[in-house]
Structure formats: structure tokens, C-alpha cells
Amino acid sequence: AQSVAQPEDQVNVAEGNPLTVKCTYSVSGNPYLFWYVQYPNRGLQFLLKYITGDNLVKGSYGFEAEFNKSQTSFHLKKPSALVSDSALYFCAVRETGNNDMRFGAGTRLTVKP
Amino acid sequence: EAQVTQNPRYLITVTGKKLTVTCSQNMNHEYMSWYRQDPGLGLRQIYYSMNVEVTDKGDVPEGYKVSRKEKRNFPLILESPSPNQTSLYFCASSSDRGRRHNEQFFGPGTRLTVL
Numbered sequence: 001a002q003s004v005a006q007p008e009d010q011v012n013v014a015e016g017n018p019l020t021v022k023c024t025y026s027v028s029g030n031p032y033l034f035w036y037v038q039y040p041n042r043g044l045q046f047l048l049k050y051i052t053g054d055n056l057v058k059g060s061y062g063f064e065a066e067f068n069k070s071q072t073s074f075h076l077k078k079p080s081a082l083v084s085d086s087a088l089y090f091c092a093v094r095e096t097g098n099n100d101m102r103f104g105a106g107t108r109l110t111v112k113p
Numbered sequence: 114e115a116q117v118t119q120n121p122r123y124l125i126t127v128t129g130k131k132l133t134v135t136c137s138q139n140m141n142h143e144y145m146s147w148y149r150q151d152p153g154l155g156l157r158q159i160y161y162s163m164n165v166e167v168t169d170k171g172d173v174p175e176g177y178k179v180s181r182k183e184k185r186n187f188p189l190i191l192e193s194p195s196p197n198q199t200s201l202y203f204c205a206s207s208s209d210r211g212r213r214h215n216e217q218f219f220g221p222g223t224r225l226t227v228l
Contacts, residue, residue, distance in 0.1 A: 006155075032214040043117075043203055043219035044156075051214045090155060094214070099163060100171055101146065101217070105155035 002027045002095045006104035013081045013111055021076040021107045023091030033074040034092040035065055038106075044090060050074060061085070081111045115140045117220035119204050125226045126194055134189045134223050136204030144209040145187040146171070146217065147179065149200040156203065162187055163209065194227040201225075 004025045013019045025031055032051055036044040048059025055067045065076045076089060091104040117138045126132055138145065146161040148171075158171030162181040176198055178190040187206075191198060201224050205217040 009153075034216060036219075041222075043221050044205075044217075045219070046216035049214060049216055092156075099169065100158055100161060102158075102172075103148070103156035105153055 002031070002093050002098060002100075002102050004091050004093045004102050004104045006089075006091055006107045008107050009105070010108045010110070013109070015083050015111050015113050016080050019078050019081040019085070019109065019111070021089050021091075021109060023074045023076065023104060025072050025074060025091075025093045027093060027095040030096045032094045032096065033065075033067065034094070035059065035063070035074075035076050036090045036092065036103075038088040038090065040087075047076070047089075081109075083111050083113055085109060086111045115218070117204055117206055117218050119202075119220040119223050121223060122221060123224050125228065127228050128195055129193050132191050132194060132225075134191075134202060134204075134225070136187045136189065136220060137185050138187075138204075138206040138218070139185065140206060140208070140218065141184065142206035142208050142218070143184070144215075144217075145181065145204065145206045147177070147187070147189045148203045148205065149173065149198075150203060150222075151200050159189070159202075194225075196227050199225060199227045 034049045035047040038044045050067045058064045094101045120135045143164045147159040148156040157173045160179040162168045204220040207215045207217040
């Protein structure tokens with residue numbers, strides 16, 4: 001069965017500093033991995049995904065994520081955080097050949113000025 | 114504008130009173146799904162549909178029903194709501210066509226309170 005974990009409920013960073021939001025996954029086959037962001041009172045918005053190929057994936061708003069198969073991780077990163085990046089971030093996995101999707105519990109990112 | 118719409122956005126009801134939350138997408142997407150979002154639990158999939166007349170259970174289907182009679186619509190039905198179904202519900206859709214890696218587009222959410 002596929003699953004995903006986000007080990008941190010909350011991440012706090014100062015504006016201008018790099019940020020990392022962690023995600024690990026468990027699948028029996030090959031994964032499709034996604035990051036979504038949720039701003040207050042809004043639905044989720046797609047940020048980026050890993051399908052295959054290059055382990056470093058670039059997405060919207062300057063975010064990127066690195067797929068690490070040996071560590072079964074897909075951490076979200078940004079070199080320089082903005083206050084406007086403050087939001088709830090969800091990692092999700094869909095195993096190739098599966099129809100359903102699993103989301104993590106979410107990580108609340110707070111960027112302080 | 115490409116979008117997923119849900120109605121109602123907010124609903125307060127009482128235990129046992131049947132309700133339907135509608136979901137519609139205008140992107141001709143094959144795949145549609147319902148999730149509930151609860152604090153500390155993230156999003157959990159309730160039901161999904163690969164195409165018209167094809168639906169399947171997700172992680173937490175108990176107490177819910179769905180139907181997919183048309184490609185654009187995917188209503189969520191609570192036949193006899195209970196307080197533990199108080200939650201924030203999201204509908205989502207994606208273009209699938211046999212590939213499982215397309216991103217989902219989410220609706221704005223429906224906040225349901227069952228008293």
C-alpha cells in the first residue's frame with residue numbers, strides 16, 4: 001500500500017533564508033510524487049511533480065523538490081523564502097498503476113519578516 | 114476559465130438529514146475525486162471516478178455515496194450524515210487518459226457541519 005509522511009507539522013523560517021519541507025513516501029512500485037500548496041480559505045494548488053528522469057524538479061513560485069529513491073524522500077525546497085510563501089503544504093503520492101492518491105498530513109510553513 | 118466548482122460552500126445540517134454536495138468541472142477531465150480535510154490528518158480520499166459510470170472507494174468511503182452519470186459532474190451524497198462527518202470537503206479533477214501522473218485541480222471546498 002502506498003503512503004506518505006510529512007514529519008513536521010510546522011516549519012518556521014525567516015524571510016530570505018532557505019526553506020525545506022520534508023516528505024517521505026512508501027510504495028511497492030514506482031511513485032509519482034506531487035507537492036500542493038493551500039492558502040487560507042482556498043483549495044489546493046499544484047506546485048510541482050516528479051514522474052521520472054531528473055531527480056531535481058522545478059515548479060511554480062521558485063520552488064523545487066529533490067527525488068531521492070534510496071531515502072524514499074521528496075523534500076520541497078526554496079533558496080530564499082518570502083513572507084507570501086506562508087501556507088499549508090501537502091505532499092502526495094500515486095503509485096504507478098494505482099488509481100488512488102495519498103496525501104500527507106500537511107506542513108504549515110510560516111515565513112517571518 | 115478552467116475551474117472546479119462546488120456547492121454549497123458552507124452547510125450546517127442536522128444528523129440524519131440527507132444532503133448532496135455538487136461538484137462540476139469544465140475541463141473535460143476523466144478523473145474526479147472527493148477528499149475530506151481534517152486537522153492533523155491531511156486530505157483523505159473518499160471516492161474517485163476514472164470516467165463516466167466508473168467509481169471506486171478511497172480510504173474513507175463509509176457513510177458516503179457518489180455517482181458519475183456525466184463526465185463533468187461528480188456529486189457527493191451523505192444519506193444520513195453524522196457529526197463525525199463534520200469536515201472540509203474538496204472535489205478535484207485531472208486529465209488522466211491512462212496516465213496517472215497528471216496534477217489535480219481542486220475546487221474551493223465545502224465546509225460541512227453536522228449537528
